[in-house]
Amino acid sequence: MRILLLVFLTLSILQASIVKKASWPQGESFLYFLEHHGMPQSLYWNLDKEDKELCEEIQAGVTYYMMTDDTGTTIEQVLIPINEELQIHLKRDGDTYRFEMIPIAYKKVTDTFAIPIEHSPYQDIIKATNNGLLAYAFVDAFKNSFDFTRLRKGDMLAIIYTEKLRLGRPFGIPKIEAALIERNRRPTYLFRFNDRYYDEKGREIEGFLFRKPVNHVRITSRFTLRRWHPILKRYRAHLGVDFGGRTGTPIYAAADGRIIFAGRLGGYGNVIKIRHREGFMTLYAHMHKFRRGMKRGKYVKKGQVIGYIGSTGMSTGPHLHFGLYKNGRPLNPLGVIKVTKKSLRGKERRAFLDYVKLMKKRLQEAVKVRATPIRLDDLSRSNFCINEKERVEG
Ligand SMILES: [Zn+2]
Incomplete structure (x- = not known):
């Protein structure tokens, strides 16, 4: 047990700094954010695979906080939520910044x-x-x-x-x-x-009847919103389920819906996103390739092959990273892909x-x-x- 002090606002009183609240713009990547604010891009490139994946999870419209010195020119700290439990914390350290994942105080x-x-x-x-x-x-x-x-x-x-x-x-x-x-x-x-x-x-x-997006595969990593990693001594999250499988194994649409994204997405490699009814969205990452004709705007039926397992993006071996979202918030897919109640x-x-x-x-x-x-x-x-x-x- 340790006490974490979120001293963001307290600091701002002591040091007369400025705290700005902003909304994460649509389509902005973390890498672009760094570039845009004059922060070194190596901050992103030096991250490991899991943290890079999490950087793709920042949702457009989410409220983030930025603290600058009293002149408003030097960024001291930034807090960017990636889900309800964890946030990215950037803290100035001399000429550069430190990147860490910390829990959201609530x-x-x-x-x-x-x-x-x-x-x-x-x-x-x-x-x-x-x-x-x-x-x-x-x-x-x-x-x-x-x-x-x-x-x-x-x-x-x-x-x-x-x-x-x-x-x-x-x-x-x-x-x-x-x-x-x-x-x-x-x-x-x-x-x-x-x-x-x-x-x-x-x-x-x-x-909710979603089907499994792959057949005959094993789960290699489960969903977690926040987990303390005792060896790395840091917080992690995994906002989907990983299914291990051979390269080329077919991936199926988990439910009827419309493809809203098909392309590269940083650490997630080749990604397809499908929008379903009721505000649900599924995400399929690290794909080897897409099935012919699978592109933005295409309507797919539940069980239709959309692509094949691969290892694109930040990945150590062929697997499908499968994410499920409701109104932009990550859910545990294993809770809803069961066929029976x-x-x-x-x-x-x-x-x-x-x-x-x-x-x-x-x-x-x-x-x-x-x-x-x-x-x-x-x-x-x-x-x-x-x-x-x-x-x-x-
Ligand atoms: Zn994954």
Whole structure:
């Protein structure tokens, strides 16, 4: 365990430096960013394979911070998030800069509330909380198991959710931990457990049917948002799953969709990106070559061959790096490429049922007292603190 001090803003007070907040431009690469800001490109070229891959993961539109000296000319530090857990930290060291991956300091807040239905869950949640992403997360979680059109005025909904705050501001998508819809006094529950949603009996409610992008291959590296590497003594992330296989092994589209990118992408080598329904996107990297005709704009069917396993980009051997994203955020593909829904069994089921009892009680209590939600605007104000500290496992 060590304490990591994110001294970014504190420093700015002591040294009278300037902190700028900006949005990562569409189509900007990390390499271009360095060049554009007069930082040495060797910073990128000296990175190892994993860090180079992560540099391709910076999402357009993400908020990053840059701190300069008081004249605004010398860049002292830069913080660029690559997902909800990790960020690139560039720190000036004499004439050059140090590159490191550090955890994003955040606080988690949990809130429980209940509101009566007036118009629709989506509109009512926004009205009560001013939190559009929360409304979106709620509707998304229930959409395959509940027909919202059957709700009537006066029906109730209750939500327990967590929100991450970074420097006092919400970031990422709020997570629904448990929720209840009461229609005609009859409850329908939903619980998040080990990152999947279940009904109160432990049956999984969501089942996104993506197929495996390759046959008969082994997994050589799994998905992780943040991991402390004990030997390298640094943070790593792997935002996809690696499937080892021979060069030339066919790669299949994981679902129907439109190719939005087919070309070279730095450390990822030859890449195809496919956009699917519901804000999903899949990424296939290190490809040996694309199948004929696979180019931007082309519509592909689930299971159609799009290319072949290779070792292009930063890669130590032939494999497919397969990434899955929802609204630009990386998800663990192994959670959704299963063909059947998962039912909880044995010990896991018993743990789930205990958890359900607890959460149900909280939801019912919220309905009874009509617990009012924290509004997003208040959340930001009350939790704003300038020198945020974070404990980091390591
Ligand atoms: Zn990979």
